[in-house]
Amino acid sequence: xELTFVPLYAVLVSxxxxxxxxxxxxxxxxxxxxxxxxGVVKFLLVLTLIPAxxxxxxxxxxLFEIAPNLPIELRADPFGVYFAIVASGLWIFTSFxxxxxxxxxxxxxxxxxxxxxxICLSSTIxxxxxxxxxxxxxxxxxxxIATYPLVIHSENKEAIRAGRKYLAYTLTAGLLLIAAVxxxxxxxxxLSFQPGGIFxxxxxxxxxxxxxxxxxxxxxxxxxxxxPIHSWLPSAMAAPTPVSALxxxxxxxxxxxxxxxxxxxxxxxxxxxxxxxxxxxxxxIAGVTIIVASLLAFAQDNLKRRLAYSTVGHLxxxxxxxxxxxxxxxxxxIMHISAHATMxxxxxxxxxxxxxxxxxxxxxxxxxxxxxxxxxxxAFVIGSMGLAGLxxxxxxxxxxxxxxxxxxxxxxxxxIILIISGLLNVGYFFPIIHRAYFKKGGKELEGxxxxxxxxxxxxxxxxxxxxxxxxxxxxxxxFFELASxxxxxxxxTL
Amino acid sequence: xxxxxxxALIPITFLAFAVLIPLLGLxxxxxxxxxxxxxxxxxTGFSALGFYNYISGSETIRYFFGGxxxxxxxxxxxxxLSGFIVLVINTIALFVLIHSRLIGKREFPGKxxxxxxxxxxxxxxxxxMVLTGDLFNLYVFLEISSLASYALIGIGEKRAPYAAFRYLxxxxxxxxxxxxxxxxxxxxxxxxxIIDMAAMLPEVIGNSAIITALALMVAGIGIKAALFxxxxxxxxxxxxxxxxxxxxxxxxxxxVAAYVLLRVVLYLFGVDIIDSAIxxxxxxxxxxxxxxxYGSVMAIAQSDLKRMLAYSSxxxxxxxxxxxxxxxxxGFIGAVLHVLNHALMKACxxxxxxxxxxxxxxxxxxxxxxxxxxxxxxxxxxxxxxALSMVGLPPLAGxxxxxxxxxxxxxxxxxxxxxxxxxxxxxxxVYFFRIxxxxxLRDPESTDEKTGIISSLTTNEVKPSMLWTxxxxxxxxxxxxxxxxxxxxxxxxxxxxxx
Numbered sequence: 001x002e003l004t005f006v007p008l009y010a011v012l013v014s015x016x017x018x019x020x021x022x023x024x025x026x027x028x029x030x031x032x033x034x035x036x037x038x039g040v041v042k043f044l045l046v047l048t049l050i051p052a053x054x055x056x057x058x059x060x061x062x063l064f065e066i067a068p069n070l071p072i073e074l075r076a077d078p079f080g081v082y083f084a085i086v087a088s089g090l091w092i093f094t095s096f097x098x099x100x101x102x103x104x105x106x107x108x109x110x111x112x113x114x115x116x117x118x119i120c121l122s123s124t125i126x127x128x129x130x131x132x133x134x135x136x137x138x139x140x141x142x143x144x145i146a147t148y149p150l151v152i153h154s155e156n157k158e159a160i161r162a163g164r165k166y167l168a169y170t171l172t173a174g175l176l177l178i179a180a181v182x183x184x185x186x187x188x189x190x191l192s193f194q195p196g197g198i199f200x201x202x203x204x205x206x207x208x209x210x211x212x213x214x215x216x217x218x219x220x221x222x223x224x225x226x227x228p229i230h231s232w233l234p235s236a237m238a239a240p241t242p243v244s245a246l247x248x249x250x251x252x253x254x255x256x257x258x259x260x261x262x263x264x265x266x267x268x269x270x271x272x273x274x275x276x277x278x279x280x281x282x283x284x285i286a287g288v289t290i291i292v293a294s295l296l297a298f299a300q301d302n303l304k305r306r307l308a309y310s311t312v313g314h315l316x317x318x319x320x321x322x323x324x325x326x327x328x329x330x331x332x333x334i335m336h337i338s339a340h341a342t343m344x345x346x347x348x349x350x351x352x353x354x355x356x357x358x359x360x361x362x363x364x365x366x367x368x369x370x371x372x373x374x375x376x377x378x379a380f381v382i383g384s385m386g387l388a389g390l391x392x393x394x395x396x397x398x399x400x401x402x403x404x405x406x407x408x409x410x411x412x413x414x415x416i417i418l419i420i421s422g423l424l425n426v427g428y429f430f431p432i433i434h435r436a437y438f439k440k441g442g443k444e445l446e447g448x449x450x451x452x453x454x455x456x457x458x459x460x461x462x463x464x465x466x467x468x469x470x471x472x473x474x475x476x477x478x479f480f481e482l483a484s485x486x487x488x489x490x491x492x493t494l
Numbered sequence: 495x496x497x498x499x500x501x502a503l504i505p506i507t508f509l510a511f512a513v514l515i516p517l518l519g520l521x522x523x524x525x526x527x528x529x530x531x532x533x534x535x536x537x538t539g540f541s542a543l544g545f546y547n548y549i550s551g552s553e554t555i556r557y558f559f560g561g562x563x564x565x566x567x568x569x570x571x572x573x574x575l576s577g578f579i580v581l582v583i584n585t586i587a588l589f590v591l592i593h594s595r596l597i598g599k600r601e602f603p604g605k606x607x608x609x610x611x612x613x614x615x616x617x618x619x620x621x622x623m624v625l626t627g628d629l630f631n632l633y634v635f636l637e638i639s640s641l642a643s644y645a646l647i648g649i650g651e652k653r654a655p656y657a658a659f660r661y662l663x664x665x666x667x668x669x670x671x672x673x674x675x676x677x678x679x680x681x682x683x684x685x686x687x688i689i690d691m692a693a694m695l696p697e698v699i700g701n702s703a704i705i706t707a708l709a710l711m712v713a714g715i716g717i718k719a720a721l722f723x724x725x726x727x728x729x730x731x732x733x734x735x736x737x738x739x740x741x742x743x744x745x746x747x748x749x750v751a752a753y754v755l756l757r758v759v760l761y762l763f764g765v766d767i768i769d770s771a772i773x774x775x776x777x778x779x780x781x782x783x784x785x786x787x788y789g790s791v792m793a794i795a796q797s798d799l800k801r802m803l804a805y806s807s808x809x810x811x812x813x814x815x816x817x818x819x820x821x822x823x824x825g826f827i828g829a830v831l832h833v834l835n836h837a838l839m840k841a842c843x844x845x846x847x848x849x850x851x852x853x854x855x856x857x858x859x860x861x862x863x864x865x866x867x868x869x870x871x872x873x874x875x876x877x878x879x880x881a882l883s884m885v886g887l888p889p890l891a892g893x894x895x896x897x898x899x900x901x902x903x904x905x906x907x908x909x910x911x912x913x914x915x916x917x918x919x920x921x922x923x924v925y926f927f928r929i930x931x932x933x934x935l936r937d938p939e940s941t942d943e944k945t946g947i948i949s950s951l952t953t954n955e956v957k958p959s960m961l962w963t964x965x966x967x968x969x970x971x972x973x974x975x976x977x978x979x980x981x982x983x984x985x986x987x988x989x990x991x992x993x
Contacts, residue, residue, distance in 0.1 A: 065979040067894065068986070138888040145887060155935050164927075171885070171923050175916040182900045182912075 003052060003059050007074040007129040010045040010084065014038045014091075014118040014125075021118060025111040032099050035114050039092040042125065046084045047477075053081040054478055056485055060131060067134070070191060075131030077193075079334070079486045083258050084128040085477050086338045087251050090345055091121050093458040094246040097349055100454025101242050104356040112149055113240070119146035124251040127258060133181045133191040133267070140177065140220075140255065144170040147252055150243040151236050162238040169222050169232040177219025183212055184267065193262055195489045197269015209276040216263045217282070223256025225312040226319060227289040234300075234308040241352025244304060249311055249344035254337055257318040261333065265490045270325045282323035287417045289316035294424035301362045303351045306428060307344065313421065314340045314387060320414055321402050327487040329405025334483040335473070336398035339386070342469065343395055346383035346462040350376050353451040353459060358444075363432055368441020372448045375456050377436045379463035384429035386466050389422045394470040397480075500544040501557040501570035504580060505621045507537045512614035519607030527595050530610035534588040537617070541581040548577050549984055556627065564627070564687040571627035571689070574988035575830065579624045579753050582834050583746045586841045586967075587617055590745075593845050593963040594738040596956075600852055601736040602649045609649060613742060616642035620750045629676045629762075630686045632754065633669065636718070640665045643747060646739040647731045657730035664727040668717030675711030678703045692762050699767045708774060711758055719751035721778065721815055722785025725808045729792075732804035737848030740800060744807050745840040749833045752814045756829065760990045765821045779819035783914040786812035790921035794928075799847045799857035802925060803840065806884070809918060810836045816911060817899050823989060825902030830985050832895035835883070835974060839892060842880040842967040849873045849956045849964060862932040869954040872961055874933055876968035881926035883971045886919045891975040898982075 017038035024030040052059060058077040065071045076084070098117070102110050123146055126139030144167070152163035185191055187208075188198050204212075218229070225233045233253070237244055247253075264273060264282065273279045293313035300306040314336070321333020353376045354360055358369060370377040386393030399418065406415045450456055473480035511533030519526050544555075555572040558564065572580075591613065598606050619639025626632050644665070648658035680686055682703050683694045698704055717724040728748075732740045759768060759775065769775055789809025796802035814836070817829025847857045849870065854861075867874050883890035896915060903912040955961055974981065 067979050068982055141887045182904050186904045
């Protein structure tokens with residue numbers, strides 16, 4: 001099969017669904033059918049790219065020049081395929097879940113919701129398959145705009161305030177990214193992503209290297225939720241839960257960390273990172289973020305906000321892995337992209353199911369809910385324990401490689417951070433489980449049963465997936481093989 | 495062959511219609527609108543043909559009026575740059591004129607004949623300024639366009655004549671300063687022809703008369719282009735004028751002045767010698783930078799859409815002048831591309847404000863709410879497109895002019911101006927999202943509190959002549975963004991010597 005155009009189709013399929021979604025606005029079932037159809041087709045398209053990615057092949061497609069010498073270029077390299085699998089695969093579950101959630105909640109303007117979601121997914125896959133920084137930038141900004149209607153979906157004061165904050169952070173970031181990309185272009189004359197970086201032959205002054213790197217960090221770091229520019233993320237929890245689940249645990253924030261890895265390993269390259277001490281800067285930021293976010297998570301009583309801070313912390317695991325600049329560290333970092341995605345989406349799904357079913361948002365109200373929602377809370381236990389890094393859940397595997405990367409680079413501090421953070425994770429998740437299972441629930445629980453199957457089934461599947469990929473990381477999608485292959489290409493080019 | 499006469503045919507078309515419209519108006523007054531549209535269509539056709547010839551490889555056309563060769567006679571120069579600008583301004587004018595029918599009936603009934611005749615004169619002036627190759631002739635066309643715009647602005651709200659009078663005073667000072675500068679140049683070089691003079695200037699550049707001339711001309715043109723701090727006439731003029739006048743003058747007027755500045759700085763004096771006398775590019779660069787920020791901040795402070803757009807124009811003209819001041823290839827591309835992009839965006843925004851003013855009778859942002867989206871869905875789509883482009887989001891047109899300007903500042907290592915560009919995009923986001931938020935999210939006051947149902951609200955979109963012009967321009971913003979590689983490769987062939 002000719003694969004050249006597959007990346008393009010994968011990007012466009014959800015965009016093509018948008019008119020259909022808009023036109024069938026009066027018929028909810030037909031409308032959701034388009035969403036699901038686009039999701040399945042997109043996922044299948046991405047799957048066809050796996051064999052080539054496993055061979056280390058890159059499928060390139062230059063569309064047209066959008067500026068002289070700067071084409072819109074799609075490139076499905078193994079790393080892009082990896083991210084695309086995660087995003088498009090989880091979109092299907094989120095779509096089913098959204099149907100249950102949005103109808104269960106009787107949300108208004110569902111057409112706008114599903115249409116924006118489809119655009120978001122096109123942008124995310126576009127980010128995954130961007131062959132150069134300009135293409136990346138275009139999809140990155142598209143994602144910003146397409147997410148905005150989702151953040152403000154409920155249109156109350158809190159949501160609108162969150163939307164403003166979101167735009168303020170992400171638009172500023174976009175501008176910093178433009179500056180960074182512009183400077184890169186004038187220094188190197190190219191913008192394409194190369195494993196090992198594009199700065200090899202360029203004389204960089206120290207100030208220039210550091211300030212350029214900080215510009216990039218500002219640009220992609222906002223979506224990656226690194227501190228101190230993370231605070232849009234907890235506020236954006238005003239969005240409906242499926243949005244928090246897919247966008248703020250998978251698509252948007254992962255686009256951020258995806259961008260950081262691209263910048264570190266495909267623009268600067270390990271050598272330049274080391275020469276100017278850029279990896280140290282990144283590591284300090286990531287370390288501080290991990291610890292502080294975990295501590296802040298303790299203070300949140302709102303379940304979604306606690307999950308949000310946990311997300312901030314775990315995103316920085318990925319950043320930390322990238323900052324180690326070792327093959328194993330990068331492997332762990334990439335594997336944490338998929339691991340954190342399945343686990344965190346499970347947790348958000350649970351939070352949403354609890355909210356729709358029992359109308360409870362706060363952790364202090366969760367006493368005894370495991371008796372009425374056994375499946376949901378079972379999945380919650382799996383997800384949270386996985387995030388704390390317990391085997392046999394996939395969070396353990398990625399953490400294992402992160403730890404191995406630390407040892408490979410002969411560093412002490414990151415190891416300590418990882419250990420402390422693991423404990424903190426247990427610390428902020430355990431009270432929730434404790435309340436749900438061991439405390440007695442109030443009278444209001446009577447008469448309630450498990451949430452709608454539209455929600456419970458995706459929850460169970462994503463939770464099961466977390467366990468399966470913990471036991472067999474190479475099953476189905478060859479996550480481990482892909483990740484180690486990517487790390488190999490990046491470091492072999494040195 | 496018609497090709498070689500194009501430089502003359504374009505202004506002559508406008509001149510002919512400026513005369514014809516009042517005459518034919520004696521016969522049937524209501525036809526004036528159609529004559530004006532016809533005139534603009536013919537002129538746009540000539541411009542398109544000329545530009546098509548240019549990109550398919552034809553040489554610069556130098557048209558000598560009456561067969562008198564320069565420096566004795568007056569010549570019109572149709573090269574890539576002037577051809578491009580002429581095409582842009584005539585196309586925009588055509589759309590605005592098509593759009594104007596109902597606004598004319600509402601805002602200046604009984605004056606349509608005069609109005610359209612003056613509009614033709616305005617376009618004659620603008621086209622003449624762009625095409626002429628003679629500095630004094632340029633002044634003549636400058637005055638024609640200025641007088642026409644005083645009249646067009648004067649037709650408007652109650653306060654419009656006052657704004658027009660103020661513009662007249664300030665604009666006349668600007669014109670006079672320019673003329674004084676030309677006089678100085680003439681005494682030193684003995685010629686008024688731009689090409690001729692450009693060849694002589696390097697030898698006399700140290701002369702204090704030349705430096706004075708440069709300063710006077712830049713100041714004079716700066717007033718016309720509303721370069722900060724010489725912009726004072728602009729906000730009132732644009733906000734009190736009739737919707738059509740604003741839509742006609744705002745996207746085009748200051749651009750033409752900026753084009754003249756570009757000609758003077760980069761072609762007449764030239765990059766190499768201009769800064770050897772006084773650091774004029776640094777000065778206008780800084781002024782442009784301040785203007786960009788000032789215009790954006792003031793735009794945020796406005797509660798009326800038209801006034802906000804007027805201040806936004808002050809800011810956007812700064813982009814173009816900043817591009818000129820960078821005096822490098824990227825800056826040049828950015829400046830010329832932004833002439834096109836901003837013309838499209840501002841035209842679209844002013845047409846939207848015209849639509850709203852016609853339907854709602856006001857453009858007060860504080861009264862905007864969710865009902866606007868329901869009543870004028872497509873107008874609001876056009877507005878959103880233009881607004882996002884103003885903020886500079888890819889792949890809309892506005893992103894790319896910002897991109898080239900940013901590359902230009904980076905090439906000069908001018909980090910200050912780079913940050914100005916970025917900060918101003920953010921400020922643009924503030925004042926446009928403020929409106930978008932209202933239009934898409936704010937519950938109208940007529941909403942029934944309990945049911946959440948808005949009472950009796952149906953689509954009430956403007957008439958096709960207005961809707962289509964607005965929508966086509968909005969679509970143009972997207973198209974120009976996607977096709978900008980093509981446009982830029984044409985702009986690259988227009989570089990002045992020395993870049």
